[in-house]
Amino acid sequence: MLDSPDETPMPTETIFSKIIRREIPADIVYQDEQVTAFRDINPQAPVHILIVPNQLIPTANDVTPDDEQLIGHMFVVARTLAAQEGIAENGYRLLVNCNRDGGQEVYHLHLHLLGGRRLGPMLVRQN
Numbered sequence: 561m562l563d564s565p566d567e568t569p570m571p572t573e574t575i576f577s578k579i580i581r582r583e584i585p586a587d588i589v590y591q592d593e594q595v596t597a598f599r600d601i602n603p604q605a606p607v608h609i610l611i612v613p614n615q616l617i618p619t620a621n622d623v624t625p626d627d628e629q630l631i632g633h634m635f636v637v638a639r640t641l642a643a644q645e646g647i648a649e650n651g652y653r654l655l656v657n658c659n660r661d662g663g664q665e666v667y668h669l670h671l672h673l674l675g676g677r678r679l680g681p682m683l684v685r686q687n
């Protein structure tokens with residue numbers, strides 16, 4: 561329970577913070593002072609990399625104007641990694657899931673970089 565309606569709960573660390581601090585293993589493909597990129601443990605495509613801000617931002621809803629440079633940097637890292645992985649020419653998908661309806665599982669903002677095959681339609685229509 562919050563003490564007052566104005567009080568914002570402290571964001572809770574996820575497993576991604578431990579990966580960023582290299583406390584648990586992950587296949588880290590890039591890291592700088594702002595972001596860490598590592599291969600998804602359950603890849604949905606031949607290339608599936610997560611680009612994660614080092615600072616904890618739980619969801620896309622928590623992005624503020626102060627984060628504009630950081631969010632742009634995540635895209636620059638994504639396109640650089642796409643080129644390194646050899647998927648830039650054929651194409652790839654960048655994806656952010658937000659909260660329950662978006663299918664978010666880990667509450668530490670991350671950009672999925674997916675490629676290496678034809679990914680098909682973006683969404684499967686279910687209704």
Ligand code: 5GP
Nearest residue numbers: 575586598599600601602657663664665666
């Ligand atoms: P979301 O559904 O939140 O957008 O995606 C979370 C992603 O994180 C999933 O694709 C999942 O496979 C990946 N993931 C969850 N835990 C770990 C982990 O411990 N290590 C790595 N490398 N990926 C993880």
